[in-house]
Amino acid sequence: xxxxxxxxxxxxxxxxxxxxxxxxxxxxxxxxxxxxxxxxxxxxxxxxxxxxxxxxxxxxxxxxxxxxxxxxxxxxxxxxxxxxxxxxxxxxxxxxxxxxxxxxxxxxxxxxxxxxxxxxxxxxxxxxxxxxxxxxxxxxxxxxxxxxxxxxxxxxxxxxxxxxxxxxxxxxxxxxxxxxxxxxxxxxxxxxxxxxxxxxxxxxxxxxxxxxxxxxxxxxxxxxxxxxxxxxxxxxxxxxxxxxxxxxxxxxxxxxxxxxxxxxxxxxxxxxxxxxxxxxxxxxxxxxxxxxxxxxxxxxxxxxxxxxxxxxxxxxxxxxxxxxxxxxxxxxxxxxxxxxxxxxxxxxxxxxxxxxxxxxxxxxxxxxxxxxxxxxxxxxxxxxxxxxxxxxxxxxxxxxxxxxxxxxxxxxxxxxxxxxxxxxxxxxxxxxxxxxxxxxxxxxxxxxxxxxxxxxxxxxxxxxxxxxxxxxxxxxxxxxxxxxxxxxxxxxxxxxxxxxxxxxxxxxxxxxxxxxxxxxxxxxxxxxxxxxxxxxxxxxxxxxxxxxxxxxxxxxxxxxxxxxxxxxxxxxxxxxxxxxxxxxxxxxxxxxxxxxxxxxxxxxxxxxxxxxxxxxxxxxxxxxxxxxxxxxxxxxxxxxxxxxxxxxxxxxxxxx
Amino acid sequence: xxxxxxxxxxxxxxxxxxxxxxxxxxxxxxxxxxxxxxxxxxxxxxxxxxxxxxxxxxxxxxxxxxxxxxxxxxxxxxxxxxxxxxxxxxxxxxxxxxxxxxxxxxxxxxxxxxxxxxxxxxxxxxxxxxxxxxxxxxxxxxxxxxxxxxxxxxxxxx
Numbered sequence: 001x002x003x004x005x006x007x008x009x010x011x012x013x014x015x016x017x018x019x020x021x022x023x024x025x026x027x028x029x030x031x032x033x034x035x036x037x038x039x040x041x042x043x044x045x046x047x048x049x050x051x052x053x054x055x056x057x058x059x060x061x062x063x064x065x066x067x068x069x070x071x072x073x074x075x076x077x078x079x080x081x082x083x084x085x086x087x088x089x090x091x092x093x094x095x096x097x098x099x100x101x102x103x104x105x106x107x108x109x110x111x112x113x114x115x116x117x118x119x120x121x122x123x124x125x126x127x128x129x130x131x132x133x134x135x136x137x138x139x140x141x142x143x144x145x146x147x148x149x150x151x152x153x154x155x156x157x158x159x160x161x162x163x164x165x166x167x168x169x170x171x172x173x174x175x176x177x178x179x180x181x182x183x184x185x186x187x188x189x190x191x192x193x194x195x196x197x198x199x200x201x202x203x204x205x206x207x208x209x210x211x212x213x214x215x216x217x218x219x220x221x222x223x224x225x226x227x228x229x230x231x232x233x234x235x236x237x238x239x240x241x242x243x244x245x246x247x248x249x250x251x252x253x254x255x256x257x258x259x260x261x262x263x264x265x266x267x268x269x270x271x272x273x274x275x276x277x278x279x280x281x282x283x284x285x286x287x288x289x290x291x292x293x294x295x296x297x298x299x300x301x302x303x304x305x306x307x308x309x310x311x312x313x314x315x316x317x318x319x320x321x322x323x324x325x326x327x328x329x330x331x332x333x334x335x336x337x338x339x340x341x342x343x344x345x346x347x348x349x350x351x352x353x354x355x356x357x358x359x360x361x362x363x364x365x366x367x368x369x370x371x372x373x374x375x376x377x378x379x380x381x382x383x384x385x386x387x388x389x390x391x392x393x394x395x396x397x398x399x400x401x402x403x404x405x406x407x408x409x410x411x412x413x414x415x416x417x418x419x420x421x422x423x424x425x426x427x428x429x430x431x432x433x434x435x436x437x438x439x440x441x442x443x444x445x446x447x448x449x450x451x452x453x454x455x456x457x458x459x460x461x462x463x464x465x466x467x468x469x470x471x472x473x474x475x476x477x478x479x480x481x482x483x484x485x486x487x488x489x490x491x492x493x494x495x496x497x498x499x500x501x502x503x504x505x506x507x508x509x510x511x512x513x514x515x516x517x518x519x520x521x522x523x524x525x526x527x528x529x530x531x532x533x534x535x536x537x538x539x540x541x542x543x544x545x546x547x548x549x550x551x552x553x554x555x556x557x558x559x560x561x562x563x564x565x566x567x568x569x570x571x572x573x574x575x576x577x578x579x580x581x582x583x584x585x586x587x588x589x590x591x592x593x594x595x596x597x598x599x600x601x602x603x604x605x606x607x608x609x610x611x612x613x614x615x616x617x618x619x620x621x622x623x624x625x626x627x628x629x630x631x632x633x634x635x636x637x638x639x640x641x642x643x644x645x646x647x648x649x650x651x652x653x654x655x656x
Numbered sequence: 657x658x659x660x661x662x663x664x665x666x667x668x669x670x671x672x673x674x675x676x677x678x679x680x681x682x683x684x685x686x687x688x689x690x691x692x693x694x695x696x697x698x699x700x701x702x703x704x705x706x707x708x709x710x711x712x713x714x715x716x717x718x719x720x721x722x723x724x725x726x727x728x729x730x731x732x733x734x735x736x737x738x739x740x741x742x743x744x745x746x747x748x749x750x751x752x753x754x755x756x757x758x759x760x761x762x763x764x765x766x767x768x769x770x771x772x773x774x775x776x777x778x779x780x781x782x783x784x785x786x787x788x789x790x791x792x793x794x795x796x797x798x799x800x801x802x803x804x805x806x807x808x809x810x811x812x813x814x
Binding site for chain 1: 724725785788799802807
């Protein structure tokens with residue numbers, strides 16, 4: 001339940017052993033290397049060392065990687081086998097990884113990319129044909145060949161005139177020239193398509209007239225024969241090309257079996273590239289190199305053994321003030337999935353506090369109360385359990401699925417407490433189909449019967465949640481020795497809030513409570529008023545106290561925010577009831593049963609989707625805004641050790 | 657003049673509650689436009705954008721809940737409507753107003769927040785969840801309105 005303690009390590013090794021040391025370090029996989037560029041700002045250092053650089057080799061490797069990735073993308077598109085719901089990494093022994101055949105993978109990549117290129121070319125040709133097809137479509141009724149026809153005396157032109165121009169009039173005008181034959185070939189909603197043959201001697205005059213009328217010439221570049229012939233030819237060619245595309249796609253699908261070997265190759269290359277890239281964090285002299293990094297404290301022994309075996313000089317040190325120490329969360333089994341929620345917000349500062357294990361239970365409870373239907377909970381829990389069993393999930397995906405599994409169980413619990421099993425489905429089913437009245441008694445009570453009870457329960461949970469958040473802040477202040485701040489910032493608020501609650505609601509428990517509450521609240525408020533401005537000067541000492549008291553509104557709104565536990569819980573229940581009522585509107589019998597089942601499946605699926613999303617978001621929000629707001633110091637950089645970062649295979653390390 | 661009786665008022669209440677759908681429709685519309693823009697750049701983000709687009713849809717559902725609850729309590733769904741007094745009708749009207757009005761504006765505002773979150777998702781897909789949280793902050797007030805509507809509705813004796 002905490003943040004892993006880190007130690008700083010500085011290592012000097014022999015340059016000739018660099019590759020093997022870096023390889024071992026990568027296998028070790030728990031050391032984050034630190035950038036040392038700023039050391040070179042020092043004149044003396046600069047005369048001794050230079051920055052190691054694997055940039056060029058890394059770039060060459062990345063180029064290979066890019067080719068491989070784009071081949072993979074292409075294959076994925078035409079892979080006919082079904083993609084799994086979750087992508088998981090294949091387990092592979094490190095011996096097998098060493099034996100991965102790069103040359104054959106490179107061959108396959110080459111052939112895949114060649115195929116992709118062929119597909120692109122074919123598509124380009126089809127595009128060209130389609131453009132031609134559009135061009136000649138209006139001219140299908142035109143019997144003259146499309147290539148420019150010119151005799152010593154006469155010439156043929158084709159072109160378009162806007163529909164706004166009166167074409168009969170235009171033809172009459174043109175025919176006044178004498179040696180001209182004009183024909184309207186076609187027309188659509190924008191243009192008239194005309195062709196004419198005229199004497200070359202009159203061509204310029206005719207063109208000048210036509211230009212005034214908005215005529216523009218149509219060119220049939222490279223097309224020979226009549227439009228109809230061309231259309232025929234294009235159709236034939238297109239069919240052939242489309243058949244080719246089918247063939248290419250079929251070939252691509254058959255190549256899908258290459259995916260695994262290309263994926264393996266990708267990972268091998270990525271590891272090598274990382275190994276080169278990390279060199280930009282090393283400093284070197286002629287014969288030695290030096291690195292600096294962070295190692296979790298519990299692994300220091302193992303790291304020392306490793307470095308001893310490689311004849312390195314090394315030194316461990318505790319982090320100093322001002323060091324940016326990377327953050328790694330360390331929680332026990334049940335709490336691990338909830339780290340996903342903390343990580344989503346932002347990691348805590350290295351010197352801060354990891355609240356994961358503290359809010360975990362609250363998170364599950366809040367989620368359960370907001371979804372609050374045992375039937376939905378069962379679906380969620382069983383679905384997540386199946387996913388966990390079937391897939392070897394890792395990282396955030398694993399955490400999220402496990403988180404939803406716990407939340408599902410919590411939902412079953414609260415659903416049973418409030419009597420929601422797919423809303424009132426059991427009752428409705430018994431009434432409309434079986435014709436019987438059954439009651440499903442909630443273990444605790446039905447929120448629709450007594451919403452005030454649940455509202456108070458929700459707010460009470462909220463107060464506890466907030467008080468724990470304030471408690472963490474106080475704990476952190478006391479740890480730093482500021483017990484007075486802890487009393488002023490949190491202690492007096494405890495007094496005030498508990499006092500106010502006892503004053504306003506205590507009478508229903510015991511008649512003496514309001515009296516005690518009154519004095520508690522007065523002590524608390526006085527304390528707040530007197531100490532609120534303690535860091536200010538002059539008049540600020542008074543206004544600080546007043547504004548501190550005014551903060552009661554923010555506490556009030558924080559507490560009231562937990563009313564959403566009730567509201568969203570009711571919303572789920574009521575929508576479920578609406579679904580059931582709609583399903584039962586058609587009465588009993590076979591038809592009624594079928595409709596009930598169909599409405600049941602669609603309605604409840606929709607309700608789960610909406611409300612599970614809502615419960616997830618609002619459970620997170622209550623942590624982030626209300627809870628974290630009281631104490632959380634974020635801004636930690638995640639711990640990113642130098643290790644074999646692979647996408648497709650998971651390398652099993654043999655113990656040596 | 658007995659044009660307006662208790663039942664009429666109650667039905668107006670249900671109708672007002674359903675108006676929350678205006679907010680959701682506009683909100684989902686605004687988010688949908690932004691979602692299309694994101695998708696134009698990267699069609700693989702359909703699933704992610706759909707979730708964000710759906711967020712402003714809840715106000716309409718809350719409105720529907722209240723409208724449905726009112727109609728159920730006054731017997732509109734079960735065949736014969738009850739004879740409500742003017743006072744009872746006015747209570748139902750009051751129950752419909754919070755979610756109806758808050759739903760309209762919170763839906764629109766949430767749609768705008770969702771649109772911004774969608775732009776965030778297009779540039780930084782890993783930050784999507786934070787965009788969802790921002791968007792959900794708006795929803796808080798619709799939830800409170802729903803709560804008020806439900807509490808009023810629960811207290812009406814018929």
